[in-house]
Amino acid sequence: MITIFVEEANGTRTPIEVPTDMNLSLMEVLKASEYSIPATCGGMALCATCHVQVIEGEAFMEASSAEWDMFDTLPNVPEGSRLACQMRLIDDMNGLVVRPMVLEAA
Numbered sequence: 001m002i003t004i005f006v007e008e009a010n011g012t013r014t015p016i017e018v019p020t021d022m023n024l025s026l027m028e029v030l031k032a033s034e035y036s037i038p039a040t041c042g043g044m045a046l047c048a049t050c051h052v053q054v055i056e057g058e059a060f061m062e063a064s065s066a067e068w069d070m071f072d073t074l075p076n077v078p079e080g081s082r083l084a085c086q087m088r089l090i091d092d093m094n095g096l097v098v099r100p101m102v103l104e105a106a
């Protein structure tokens with residue numbers, strides 16, 4: 001089990017407990033949380049609606065070339081951008097802080 005944090009635009013951080021023995025992606029965890037993201041393509045790295053910014057976390061989480069192919073189509077790609085569907089949650093990510101860039105309308 002690890003704890004990750006979702007940061008809102010106003011800086012509020014909400015912890016989410018995540019099991020690391022189920023090979024979950026960050027997209028799946030966010031979809032199941034109160035910070036539901038559209039994730040329209042279902043995790044294929046094809047829609048960018050799971051775009052998050054990593055605020056704090058390990059440097060080993062560089063975006064892949066498939067992620068950069070998507071980011072090249074977006075107007076706003078801040079430093080630390082990742083596609084949440086391409087991030088498998090592992091023990092080393094304990095304490096990760098992310099900001100969802102696209103949230104589902106309530």
Ligand code: FES
Binds near residue numbers: 040048084085
């Ligand atoms: S869910 Fe579509 S790019 Fe991640």
